[in-house]
Amino acid sequence: MTLGLFWREFRRNTVAVAALAVVLLAITGALLAPLLAPQNPYDLASIDLSDARRPPGSVGSEGQVYLLGTDAQGRDLFSAILYGLRISIGIALLAGTVAVLIGSTLGLLAAFLRGISEAAIMRLVDLQLSVPAILMSMVLLAMFGPGQLQLVCALALAQYAYFARTMHGAASVERSKAYVEAALATPLPARRVVLRHILPNCLPPLIVVATMQIASAIGLEATLSFLGLGLPPTEPSLGTLIANGYQFLLSGRYWISIYPGIALITLIVSVNLVGDQVRDQLNPRLQR
Amino acid sequence: MSEVLAEIRAVSRHFEAPPALTDWLLRMAGRAKPKRRLQAVSDVSLQIARGEALGLVGESGCGKSTLGRMIAGILAPSQGEVFVEGKPVLAPSGRKLTTRVQMVFQDPFTSLNPRLRVGEQIGEGPLAHGLVARADLPTYISRWLGAVGLRPEHASRYPHQFSGGQRQRVAIARALAMQPAVLVCDEPVASLDVSVQAQIINLLLSLKRDLGLTMLFISHDLGVVRHLCDRIAVMYLGRIVEIGDAEAVCTSPRHPYTRALLGCRPRLNLDGAPQSTPPIVGELPSAFDPPAGCPFSSRCANVGSLCRDQAPSLRLNEPRRQVACYYPV
Amino acid sequence: MTASLLSVRDLTVHFPTDTGVLRAVDGVSFDLASGEILGIVGESGSGKSATGSAILGLIDATGSRVGGSVRFEGRELVGLPNARMREIRGQSISMIFQDPGMALNPVLTIGRQLDLVLRAHKQLPRSAARSACIDALRRVGLSRPEERLVAYPHQLSGGQRQRVAIAAALMHRPKLIIADEPTTALDVSTQAQILAEMRARIAQDGSALIWISHDLAVVSSLSPRIAVMYAGRLVEEGPTAIVLRKPRHPYTRGLLDSLLGEAKPGTELTPIPGTPATAADAGCSFAPRCRRADDACRIAPPLTREGAVSYRCHHPLASAAA
Numbered sequence: 001m002t003l004g005l006f007w008r009e010f011r012r013n014t015v016a017v018a019a020l021a022v023v024l025l026a027i028t029g030a031l032l033a034p035l036l037a038p039q040n041p042y043d044l045a046s047i048d049l050s051d052a053r054r055p056p057g058s059v060g061s062e063g064q065v066y067l068l069g070t071d072a073q074g075r076d077l078f079s080a081i082l083y084g085l086r087i088s089i090g091i092a093l094l095a096g097t098v099a100v101l102i103g104s105t106l107g108l109l110a111a112f113l114r115g116i117s118e119a120a121i122m123r124l125v126d127l128q129l130s131v132p133a134i135l136m137s138m139v140l141l142a143m144f145g146p147g148q149l150q151l152v153c154a155l156a157l158a159q160y161a162y163f164a165r166t167m168h169g170a171a172s173v174e175r176s177k178a179y180v181e182a183a184l185a186t187p188l189p190a191r192r193v194v195l196r197h198i199l200p201n202c203l204p205p206l207i208v209v210a211t212m213q214i215a216s217a218i219g220l221e222a223t224l225s226f227l228g229l230g231l232p233p234t235e236p237s238l239g240t241l242i243a244n245g246y247q248f249l250l251s252g253r254y255w256i257s258i259y260p261g262i263a264l265i266t267l268i269v270s271v272n273l274v275g276d277q278v279r280d281q282l283n284p285r286l287q288r
Numbered sequence: 289m290s291e292v293l294a295e296i297r298a299v300s301r302h303f304e305a306p307p308a309l310t311d312w313l314l315r316m317a318g319r320a321k322p323k324r325r326l327q328a329v330s331d332v333s334l335q336i337a338r339g340e341a342l343g344l345v346g347e348s349g350c351g352k353s354t355l356g357r358m359i360a361g362i363l364a365p366s367q368g369e370v371f372v373e374g375k376p377v378l379a380p381s382g383r384k385l386t387t388r389v390q391m392v393f394q395d396p397f398t399s400l401n402p403r404l405r406v407g408e409q410i411g412e413g414p415l416a417h418g419l420v421a422r423a424d425l426p427t428y429i430s431r432w433l434g435a436v437g438l439r440p441e442h443a444s445r446y447p448h449q450f451s452g453g454q455r456q457r458v459a460i461a462r463a464l465a466m467q468p469a470v471l472v473c474d475e476p477v478a479s480l481d482v483s484v485q486a487q488i489i490n491l492l493l494s495l496k497r498d499l500g501l502t503m504l505f506i507s508h509d510l511g512v513v514r515h516l517c518d519r520i521a522v523m524y525l526g527r528i529v530e531i532g533d534a535e536a537v538c539t540s541p542r543h544p545y546t547r548a549l550l551g552c553r554p555r556l557n558l559d560g561a562p563q564s565t566p567p568i569v570g571e572l573p574s575a576f577d578p579p580a581g582c583p584f585s586s587r588c589a590n591v592g593s594l595c596r597d598q599a600p601s602l603r604l605n606e607p608r609r610q611v612a613c614y615y616p617v
Numbered sequence: 618m619t620a621s622l623l624s625v626r627d628l629t630v631h632f633p634t635d636t637g638v639l640r641a642v643d644g645v646s647f648d649l650a651s652g653e654i655l656g657i658v659g660e661s662g663s664g665k666s667a668t669g670s671a672i673l674g675l676i677d678a679t680g681s682r683v684g685g686s687v688r689f690e691g692r693e694l695v696g697l698p699n700a701r702m703r704e705i706r707g708q709s710i711s712m713i714f715q716d717p718g719m720a721l722n723p724v725l726t727i728g729r730q731l732d733l734v735l736r737a738h739k740q741l742p743r744s745a746a747r748s749a750c751i752d753a754l755r756r757v758g759l760s761r762p763e764e765r766l767v768a769y770p771h772q773l774s775g776g777q778r779q780r781v782a783i784a785a786a787l788m789h790r791p792k793l794i795i796a797d798e799p800t801t802a803l804d805v806s807t808q809a810q811i812l813a814e815m816r817a818r819i820a821q822d823g824s825a826l827i828w829i830s831h832d833l834a835v836v837s838s839l840s841p842r843i844a845v846m847y848a849g850r851l852v853e854e855g856p857t858a859i860v861l862r863k864p865r866h867p868y869t870r871g872l873l874d875s876l877l878g879e880a881k882p883g884t885e886l887t888p889i890p891g892t893p894a895t896a897a898d899a900g901c902s903f904a905p906r907c908r909r910a911d912d913a914c915r916i917a918p919p920l921t922r923e924g925a926v927s928y929r930c931h932h933p934l935a936s937a938a939a
Contacts, residue, residue, distance in 0.1 A: 179402075183401075185384065185390070185391055186387065186390070187361070189416070192416070201401070201402065347805065451892040484892060486886040486889075487890075493883065512877060514882050554808070557837040558861045568806045572806075
């Protein structure tokens with residue numbers, strides 16, 4: 001199925017298109033954060049403690065307008081959200097990519113090798129899947145220590161099992177089809193059969209799981225940051241921002257938690273909606 | 289006597305359930321259960337001469353597909369060996385050593401990669417094995433597409449853009465592009481409409497005539513096999529029960545199963561009067577638990593005292609005919 | 618004319634697809650008398666299966682539409698609410714499918730499934746129900762019926778499963794049986810057995826039978842009357858003896874020529890060029906593949922009756938041709 005056909009069908013679902021627009025907006029905002037944000041929230045010199053906990057729309061000590069207010073350290077919330085999006089999306093995408101690579105390779109190997117190797121790999125994957133992702137990543141982070149790279153590793157390791165399971169399922173089905181038998185019977189080298197014949201036919205379910213897992217990774221990272229694990233407080237992601245403003249929720253300074261929260265929820269919901277549409281379109285029943 | 293291109297020597301194949309954790313545990317506890325074994329093919333020996341079309345006929349579960357796969361080098365025999373052009377088809381490790389035997393599969397819908405263009409699938413093998421230079425590949429592919437009745441522009445299309453009959457042509461082209469000495473066809477027309485079956489049968493006939501193709505044609509349909517093949521081998525529960533010239537086997541069968549099978553075929557009844565085709569009695573025994581002695585003994589009208597003791601081996605009945613029966617018809 | 622058991626008039630079945638409406642059945646009409654056997658022959662896309670399913674109201678794909686009239690014992694079936702249709706299914710009209718997996722539930726024992734079929738239309742005490750099930754299995758030629766009652770479908774072979782499906786279909790001695798390719802997936806020997814058994818049962822019960830198949834040989838050995846379908850239309854219909862000896866429609870002739878039966882081994886067959894089509898928008902659907910087609914075939918051929926045979930063709934084969 002070509003990209004053109006795919007897009008034409010995607011266009012028909014207005015909700016999905018709106019969600020995709022939101023996702024693209026978030027990505028653009030994240031990428032262009034240094035240009036769009038009125039303030040660099042990581043630059044301690046640009047933050048004025050006297051402007052702390054200002055409500056949205058207020059004017060600061062140097063005349064700048066805080067669109068969404070400030071947090072407890074005097075950071076402009078709008079800038080913090082943009083930079084926070086950057087971290088959230090960046091980490092989720094990076095962790096997701098690594099998880100896909102590790103998981104797909106394992107799944108493909110297991111499906112192709114069969115026998116003991118398959119059993120060993122898949123039992124490891126099953127073991128991994130029985131542990132909740134959040135718990136797994138917390139344990140890993142405790143071992144790795146805090147930091148962006150450590151967070152990416154922890155998330156990737158917590159998530160690869162889904163991809164391994166999906167890829168193994170799809171590859172097993174394809175492995176037993178006649179065209180794979182035909183390719184092996186030519187005989188074509190095993191590596192070529194796996195990469196050129198089996199893998200391309202396993203992509204649709206993988207793409208679907210990947211989109212869902214990205215949303216899950218975003219939520220996972222936010223949860224970890226909310227709990228104070230993973231990222232240093234000087235480079236706040238959306239989760240950290242929510243955590244920072246938590247104590248002020250009931251004292252009337254709702255904006256410190258709520259706006260980052262809204263941003264996070266909107267992002268996750270949009271990614272999920274796009275993933276839903278992608279899944280429906282790639283449904284094998286509709287394929288020839 | 290024509291040169292023998294494919295030789296199958298005393299080939300057997302059995303299947304066992306793959307090892308499960310429970311079996312291993314039971315074995316440790318000293319209570320190992322005997323494994324259920326399915327004897328798919330028992331002690332089959334065949335020779336296919338150059339330019340000959342040998343038909344392999346039988347019903348489901350007789351082992352013809354398994355035998356076909358062993359001859360094509362897809363499956364390793366449990367015992368015995370397969371030789372093509374005098375060389376073994378498989379290495380002891382199970383790796384296929386030769387490209388001189390190729391296979392055409394039954395289902396044209398799953399035997400082609402849905403995501404690769406048809407031309408790429410035809411050209412992939414020959415390129416990988418040095419049968420054609422990369423520069424000459426498009427011409428090579430066009431040549432084989434033409435040989436099966438398709439046009440050069442079809443090379444850039446995907447399988448789903450073809451009909452079932454056309455896909456089967458592509459599968460045949462893919463196998464032939466490897467320039468095999470022996471072509472194994474596993475029920476190539478079974479999934480096709482009647483009018484399309486005739487087209488593919490014609491194609492195979494012309495390929496046999498023009499290219500001198502040596503073929504093993506596997507089918508459950510005696511009519512198709514009779515039309516296409518020079519010799520027919522009839523299989524039942526993993527054994528060859530009769531082998532001989534196609535016409536002779538179909539007009540004067542010597543094994544009771546062959547005769548019953550021929551009698552079961554619904555014939556086109558132009559009179560419209562309901563015809564009662566004499567059925568074989570009984571059901572096919574399970575391949576896990578075949579009858580002792582002759583596999584057909586449980587259903588044979590001619591069964592005698594020798595039949596239940598030991599399975600009869602193929603013995604010469606008349607020149608060019610072998611029958612595995614103590615009391616041939 | 619005796620009152621027909623089944624009277625089908627201009628039956629149509631339309632399915633919505635991405636590329637427009639697919640007219641799977643495009644105006645099919647025929648009559649069936651009580652106890653009569655009719656064979657419907659066609660290739661893929663001919664609409665033969667859809668015809669059988671439509672009679673029993675089993676077409677339920679989203680957006681599908683069934684039109685025309687199907688009268689069974691004088692009662693109109695098209696548009697009948699499902700609740701009324703359920704009383705008819707299994708009791709007055711039964712269906713046997715190609716894949717017994719469709720008819721048999723893999724998680725219920727054979728005995729339970731037959732019992733459900735029995736109880737759908739009859740209330741019997743437990744012991745009587747059990748012996749009725751055992752009897753039903755015995756009558757379709759299944760050995761050791763008591764053992765089969767407690768077995769699951771996967772423990773039986775394909776042929777045995779199909780026999781169970783037939784037993785279920787025949788349990789209430791329906792007046793009409795619709796069999797949609799019931800032996801296609803079976804071995805020749807099993808097929809021969811089931812054909813013989815069905816012939817005997819039908820004669821015994823006096824049921825009418827519609828046998829749908831792509832196999833001309835099977836149909837010709839079973840039914841004295843045959844209907845040939847192509848692309849959703851009945852192109853020829855009549856007594857088997859006449860239709861197969863002297864076909865009027867070029868497609869019937871083409872089908873007969875494609876068969877291996879009489880051809881000399883090793884000779885080239887004369888297949889019909891091209892692939893089986895679905896209903897054309899206008900004109901004769903067979904025209905693209907027909908050697909006799911010309912401009913007149915741009916209009917859909919009307920039904921022509923010649924004695925007991927009817928066909929749709931502008932250029933039928935001469936009736937004297939063998």
